[in-house]
Amino acid sequence: MLQIEGLSVSYGSQKILKDVSFCLDRGESLAIIGESGAGKTTLGKCILGLADGDVFGEVRFNGDDILDMSQDELREIRGRDIAMVFQNAEDALHPLYTVSDQVIEAIRVHGPDGDEVSRRAYGLLEAVGLDRDKADSYPHQLSGGQKQRALIAMALANDPEVLILDEPTASLDAMTKADIIQLLRSAASGKISIVVTHDISLAAKLTSMTAVLYAGRILETGRTSDIISGPRHPYTRGLLRSYPNMTTTKDLQGIPGRMEQGVEGCPFHERCTQKVDRCASDVPALVESGGRMIACHRGGVVPLLKVRGLCKSFEGHRVLDCIDLTLFEGETVAVVGESGSGKTTLSRAIMGLEVPDCGEIEIDCSPVNARDKKFYEKVQMVFQNPRDSISHRMNILQAVREPLDVHKKGSEDDKLRSVRRALDDVELSYDEKFLARYPHTLSGGEVQRVAIARALVLGPKILIADEPTSALDASVQAKVLRLLLDIQEKRGLSMLFITHDIALARKISDQMVVMQSGRIVEIGPTSDILTRPQHPYTKRLIECSPDLSALDEDEDRGDHGSAKESLMAEKIKH
Amino acid sequence: MHTDPWGHLTGDAAGLAGLVMIFLVAAAAVIGPAISPYSPNGFSSDIFSPPSSDHILGTDFMGQDILTRLLFGARTSLMIGLGAAIVSSTLSLAIGGTAALFGGLYDRIVMRFVDAMISMPTIIIAILVASYIRPSLPLLIALISFLSWPEGSRVIRAQVLSLKETGHVRAARTFGAGWLHILKSHIVPDLGPILVAIIIQDARRAIFMEAGLSFLGVTDPSMTSWGKMMHQALGFSYLDVWKWWLLPTGFALSITIMSLSFIGSALETALDPRLRRSKNKIVRWIQCSRSKA
Numbered sequence: 001m002l003q004i005e006g007l008s009v010s011y012g013s014q015k016i017l018k019d020v021s022f023c024l025d026r027g028e029s030l031a032i033i034g035e036s037g038a039g040k041t042t043l044g045k046c047i048l049g050l051a052d053g054d055v056f057g058e059v060r061f062n063g064d065d066i067l068d069m070s071q072d073e074l075r076e077i078r079g080r081d082i083a084m085v086f087q088n089a090e091d092a093l094h095p096l097y098t099v100s101d102q103v104i105e106a107i108r109v110h111g112p113d114g115d116e117v118s119r120r121a122y123g124l125l126e127a128v129g130l131d132r133d134k135a136d137s138y139p140h141q142l143s144g145g146q147k148q149r150a151l152i153a154m155a156l157a158n159d160p161e162v163l164i165l166d167e168p169t170a171s172l173d174a175m176t177k178a179d180i181i182q183l184l185r186s187a188a189s190g191k192i193s194i195v196v197t198h199d200i201s202l203a204a205k206l207t208s209m210t211a212v213l214y215a216g217r218i219l220e221t222g223r224t225s226d227i228i229s230g231p232r233h234p235y236t237r238g239l240l241r242s243y244p245n246m247t248t249t250k251d252l253q254g255i256p257g258r259m260e261q262g263v264e265g266c267p268f269h270e271r272c273t274q275k276v277d278r279c280a281s282d283v284p285a286l287v288e289s290g291g292r293m294i295a296c297h298r299g300g301v302v303p304l305l306k307v308r309g310l311c312k313s314f315e316g317h318r319v320l321d322c323i324d325l326t327l328f329e330g331e332t333v334a335v336v337g338e339s340g341s342g343k344t345t346l347s348r349a350i351m352g353l354e355v356p357d358c359g360e361i362e363i364d365c366s367p368v369n370a371r372d373k374k375f376y377e378k379v380q381m382v383f384q385n386p387r388d389s390i391s392h393r394m395n396i397l398q399a400v401r402e403p404l405d406v407h408k409k410g411s412e413d414d415k416l417r418s419v420r421r422a423l424d425d426v427e428l429s430y431d432e433k434f435l436a437r438y439p440h441t442l443s444g445g446e447v448q449r450v451a452i453a454r455a456l457v458l459g460p461k462i463l464i465a466d467e468p469t470s471a472l473d474a475s476v477q478a479k480v481l482r483l484l485l486d487i488q489e490k491r492g493l494s495m496l497f498i499t500h501d502i503a504l505a506r507k508i509s510d511q512m513v514v515m516q517s518g519r520i521v522e523i524g525p526t527s528d529i530l531t532r533p534q535h536p537y538t539k540r541l542i543e544c545s546p547d548l549s550a551l552d553e554d555e556d557r558g559d560h561g562s563a564k565e566s567l568m569a570e571k572i573k574h
Numbered sequence: 575m576h577t578d579p580w581g582h583l584t585g586d587a588a589g590l591a592g593l594v595m596i597f598l599v600a601a602a603a604v605i606g607p608a609i610s611p612y613s614p615n616g617f618s619s620d621i622f623s624p625p626s627s628d629h630i631l632g633t634d635f636m637g638q639d640i641l642t643r644l645l646f647g648a649r650t651s652l653m654i655g656l657g658a659a660i661v662s663s664t665l666s667l668a669i670g671g672t673a674a675l676f677g678g679l680y681d682r683i684v685m686r687f688v689d690a691m692i693s694m695p696t697i698i699i700a701i702l703v704a705s706y707i708r709p710s711l712p713l714l715i716a717l718i719s720f721l722s723w724p725e726g727s728r729v730i731r732a733q734v735l736s737l738k739e740t741g742h743v744r745a746a747r748t749f750g751a752g753w754l755h756i757l758k759s760h761i762v763p764d765l766g767p768i769l770v771a772i773i774i775q776d777a778r779r780a781i782f783m784e785a786g787l788s789f790l791g792v793t794d795p796s797m798t799s800w801g802k803m804m805h806q807a808l809g810f811s812y813l814d815v816w817k818w819w820l821l822p823t824g825f826a827l828s829i830t831i832m833s834l835s836f837i838g839s840a841l842e843t844a845l846d847p848r849l850r851r852s853k854n855k856i857v858r859w860i861q862c863s864r865s866k867a
Contacts, residue, residue, distance in 0.1 A: 351748050376750035388741030393763045402759070403749035451745075458749070 001025055002047070002162055002192050007057035009042055009216075014261055016042045016053060018216040021286075024209075026161070029193040031203030031224060033239065034213035035259055040196040041087065043213065044164045047194065048084055049074040061162070080110045083155035084164040089147040089171070093139040099150040100125060100135040106157040124153040128183055145176035149183065156187055163193045169202055181205050200243045204228050212236045215259055215267035217283075220300075222292025229525070232292065232300035234330065234492075235268045249506045249527050250332075251482075253489045266297065273492020274302055274329045302329045302364065304494045305350075305379070305462050310359030312342075312349050319345045321518040323359070327462065327511075330492035334505030334526065336541065337515035343498045346515070347466045350496070351381050363462070373407055380455035384467040386448035390439045396423075397435035400454045407458060422453040425490075426483055445476035449483065456487065464496045469504070481508055502545040506530055514538045582844030589840025595833035599826070603652050606645030614638065614646040614798045622815050631818045634803075635810060640819055644826055646798040651781045651830055654715060658780030659773045661719035666726030666772060671761070673727070674734035675753060685731070691724040700783060705792040714793060718780045726772040733768050737761050771842045778834035785827055800827045 002024045009017040016039045024030055032040050045051045047059055049066045059066040061082065066074070086092040094102060103121040125135040128149040139147055148168065155163060168184060169177045184193075184206055195206050203210055204224055211221040212235060220233035231237040238255035240248070257271040266272070269279035278297050286295040294300045305327040312320040319342045327333050335343050348354040350361060352371030361368045363378055380403075383389035390399045400422055404415045423430040426449040439447050448468060455463060465484070469477040485508060487493050499505050505512060505526065512529045514522040514537065521535040533539045583589040607614075618637035625632045631640040669688075673681040700721060703709075709717055737743060743760050751759075787793050788801030800823050807820035 353744055353747060371750070373750040376748060381745070381748045383741055383745060385741055389745045391742040391760055391764075394759075402746065402751075406746070406749045406751040406755055454745075 001060075001062055003058070003060040004047070005058040005060070007043070007046060007055070007059060009039070009046060009051050009053045009055050011053040016216050016261075017046070018267075019057075020213075020216070020218055021057075022211060022218070022221065024192045024194070026192060027190055028209060029188060029195065029207040031195045031197060031207035031210040032213050033197060033200060033203050033210060035198060035239075037215075037259055037261075038213045039216040040198075040213055041166055044084060044166050044194065044196045047162065047164060048078055048082055076110075079106055079160070080158040081160055082162040082164065083158070083160040084166060085148075085151050085155045085168050087167040087170060089144060089151055090139075092151055093147060095139055098136050098138055099130065099142065099153075103135075103150070103154050103157055106154045110158050121153075121157070124156055125150065128153045128156075128187075129179070145172055145180065148172060148176075148180055152180075152183060152187060161191060163188050163191050164196065165193065165206075166196045167198070168195070169199065170197075177202075200228065200240060201245060212239070215261055215263065217267050217295065218286055218293075219268060219295050220292065221286070226292060232289070233268075233294055233296055234272050234274060234301055237301060237330070238271075247527055249530060250510060251485055251507050253485060256490050266295070273490075274298055301331070303327070303362075304329050304364055305496070306360075306362040306365075307350065308360045308362070310346070310349055310361070311357045312345055312354060313357055319518050320349060320356070323520060325513055325520070325523065327494045327496055329461070329494055330488060331510040332488065332495040332497050332508055333511045333513060334509035335496065335498045335513045335515060336500065336502050336505050338500060338541075340517070341515040342518040343500075343515055344466055345518075347381065347464050347496065347498050351379065351464060376403075376460075377407065377458050378460050379462045379464065380458060380460040382448070382451055382455050382463060382465045382468045385471055386444065386451045387439060389451055390447060390454070392438065392440055395436050395438050396442075396450055399439065399450060400457055403454060403458050409458070418457055419453075422457040423450075425456060425487060426450075426453045428453065443476070444472050445480060448472060448480055452480070452483070456493075459491075461492070462494045462496070464498075466498045467500070468497075470499070470501070477504075484508070502530075502541050503547075514541065583837065583840055586840040586844065588836040589844070592833040592836025592840065595829050596837065599648055599830050599833065600652060602645055603648035607642070607649065610639070610642040610645060612639040612642040614643045615796075622810075622813065624814070625818050631822055632815065634806065634815070634819055640803075640822070643798055643803060644800075644822060647800040647803060647823070648826060648830070650711065650797060650799050651784065651827070653711060654718070654784040655777035655781040655830075655834070657712075657715035658718040658722065659777035661715060662723045662776040662780070663726055663769060663773045665719060665723035666730050666776075667765075667769065669723065670727030670730030671734050671757070671765075674731045674738065675757070681731075685728075688724040688727055691721075692728075696721045697783070697786070700787060701790060701792060704787050705790075708792065708794055710794040711797060714784060714787070715780075718783050719776075721783075722776055722779055726776060729768060729772060730765065733765060734761055737764050740764075767841070771838055774834055774838040774841065778831055778838065781827075781834070782831055 004023070005021050007017055007020040008015065020043060022030065032043060034040055042051055046055060047066065049069060055067055057067070061077065066077070069077070093099070097105075100118070100121055103124060104118055107117050107121060122132060122135055126132075130146060130149055130153070134142065134146060139150070142150065152168070165184060169180050172180060181202065188206065193206070195203060197203055207224050209221065210224040210227045211218045212227070212233060213219070214235050220227060220231070220236045227236060228240065231240050235255070238253075241250070241253040242255065244252060255271055256273070260270065263270055265278075265280045265282055266275070266284050269275045272279065276297065282297065284295045284297045286293045289299055303326045307323055307325050310320055310323040311318070323346060325333060335346060337343055345354060349356040352375070363375065368375055394402070397416075397419060400419045401415050404410070404418055409415065409418070419435070420430040428434065428446065428449050439450065442450065448471075452468070469480050472480060481504070484495065488495060497505065497509060509526045512522075512524065512526040513520055514529065514535065516537045522529055522533065522538045529538060530542060533542055583593065616638065618633070620633055621635055621637040623629055623633045629639050629641070631644065634640055634643070669684060673684045700717065703717060704714070707713065737760070743756055746756050746760055784793070784799065785801035788797070788799035789805045791802070791805055793799065793802070803823045804820060804827075807816055807823065810816070811820070
């Protein structure tokens with residue numbers, strides 16, 4: 001059993017690890033993920049008693065504190081009870097000895113001698129995929145993958161209880177990586193394994209638990225599958241969003257800023273988009289929350305907008321039927337469905353442009369009783385037709401300044417500064433000449449960006465966008481969407497994105513809501529809905545969405561024919 | 575989307591002619607009385623004198639200088655026109671605008687009242703009331719305004735209703751803007767052109783109505799008015815005086831009303847392309863039915 005309690009490491013004045021605690025039993029595996037510089041490798045080294053800095057806390061292995069052990073005692077443990085596969089396979093092998101000699105040495109230092117040792121060494125090397133020929137080669141005669149295999153064989157030499165893998169696949173190509181992952185999985189079974197990596201897919205494949213390390217602190221920890229499918233800490237979410245993979249469909253997004261050491265309060269607060277005053281002064285404790293541990297003053301990513309049981313009828317006709325949805329901070333919920341499915345009414349009902357018949361709306365966990373200025377400061381809207389939504393009698397300055405005028409925010413100079421900043425955010429010019437122009441002298445994409453700037457000038461946290469790009473060309477649409485995603489990354493803007501274009505929703509949304517005649521027929525993570533649609537309506541929407549596969553004379557005609565036929569059949573039934 | 579009313583007005587032949595004429599009448603009304611040596615009510619024994627260097631348009635049956643009375647009459651007409659236009663269009667804006675904005679019961683009550691007003695024959699009521707109270711200038715303005723605001727209020731209500739649903743008003747509501755802000759920054763500016771058209775229409779009708787009432791002799795007798803002059807001139811139509819008494823007066827009244835009509839119709843067509851199209855449609859329809867007949 002490996003138990004780490006309040007582990008802190010500092011090199012001089014720089015603290016690398018702060019108060020790290022966890023506990024692993026035999027058969028359990030833990031991934032430690034985070035950006036470079038987070039302290040992942042230092043943590044691995046501490047467990048081997050190899051850390052060079054000032055170390056405080058406890059690292060108990062089967063009850064004995066490794067940090068209190070003498071060098072001799074540590075030598076006993078290293079390699080025999082706790083072994084490590086080092087990050088850089090090139091440096092970890094001695095260039096003047098053959099691989100088999102090095103494995104034999106690893107066994108010999110812990111006592112055993114004789115023929116049995118070399119038999120065991122060759123056996124191990126064969127188990128990791130190196131035959132006798134390769135085993136007797138020098139490291140420079142082997143490929144990167146083979147060297148990695150040799151290192152794994154060395155680590156397994158004494159059948160250790162704890163296996164620490166430090167970026168075991170970092171420099172390998174995809175095919176070799178898959179092999180090595182297979183190998184590591186069988187090697188680690190029945191042991192305590194700790195995988196130190198920035199590769200989330202590796203963590204997913206090798207471990208059952210994951211801890212997210214940031215600037216020396218654990219921010220989130222829990223079951224690997226939970227953390228990857230539903231990250232709750234804003235940093236974990238940022239990590240996952242910036243990790244290219246075949247599961248999620250949304251465009252890659254980074255995390256603003258960069259990691260700094262020695263930040264007061266929550267280590268992540270300077271990059272966090274949902275910080276409050278407290279985050280800058282107090283360090284959040286790692287507390288249990290819904291089956292995992294999170295260190296966040298706000299309890300993880302906040303549900304900014306909650307809609308509960310929203311209904312609306314027009315002259316007896318149900319347009320919205322008990323709509324429930326939740327929009328988290330910094331995320332996009334795409335509402336898709338054909339025209340007439342109630343998408344626009346939903347957006348207007350949330351904005352207060354239509355009065356709903358029943359239902360509740362919560363912003364930032366407090367119920368909305370009136371659509372007052374306080375509400376509109378947090379929630380803003382971008383409309384479908386930009387030319388219509390900006391008065392043709394206002395120039396750019398007047399148009400973007402209007403929300404500030406309504407809210408009487410600051411002096412004239414402050415307003416002008418805010419307007420310029422908002423225009424800069426949407427990548428428009430903000431000089432005198434541009435500010436004096438009228439919307440009809442701009443292109444469609446530019447006017448929509450002015451409309452977005454106007455919606456952002458109050459600094460809202462929620463943006464409701466009703467088909468904001470359907471009036472634009474594809475290339476302009478791409479630019480506007482990219483812009484919205486960038487703003488989302490920078491400010492943690494939450495978006496309720498209403499569109500009929502499921503292919504578009506796929507690229508920009510985290511969650512998807514499929515609506516049909518005023519009802520939500522399916523709701524869930526976008527990638528799930530697109531790969532495993534449950535409702536027939538969703539399936540049909542996906543079938544009818546644009547793809548770029550050219551018409552293949554024989555096959556595709558058949559396919560399209562059947563899709564069309566089923567549509568026709570459906571229509572006849574109704 | 576972006577309109578330039580002034581440009582359209584000066585570009586249109588009729589509009590330009592209207593502008594020039596109203597400018598001439600206004601100039602005469604302002605400058606004329608100041609340089610005229612006679613008083614409009616000062617009489618002499620020199621009656622029915624034909625045009626001469628002393629009396630350019632001769633004198634009437636009281637020996638009053640006709641030109642001086644014509645110039646003072648222009649003043650009356652323009653003041654009635656201006657006053658009634660301002661009062662009436664303000665009433666139209668206030669009542670039509672609030673009906674559209676507030677809606678509901680208020681809207682229904684107000685609009686039914688407007689319907690009732692419109693269905694009544696304005697000119698008869700005007701004659702009845704005027705003959706009873708013999709209105710002076712301010713009273714006449716009030717009377718005419720009271721009778722002419724309902725039509726404008728319907729137009730304004732319709733316009734505000736459609737403006738209320740435009741994208742930019744909806745957008746302004748999502749900034750949390752109150753109705754006052756929306757009225758000030760979104761509705762009134764967009765109402766401008768139609769308001770100008772209503773003002774001109776009101777002015778034209780007021781001038782016409784005043785002339786008519788004065789002609790019938792039901793207004794304040796001390797008021798110098800073109801209508802009254804025509805009434806008096808008609809009494810002596812068997813004499814030669816009608817040439818310099820009745821004709822110039824009728825001509826002045828026609829020019830004033832025509833100029834406003836020209837400006838009004840030029841503005842209306844220039845500002846509302848849909849109107850232009852529908853007008854053409856009606857013209858085409860009339861032509862069609864004529865050719866069939």
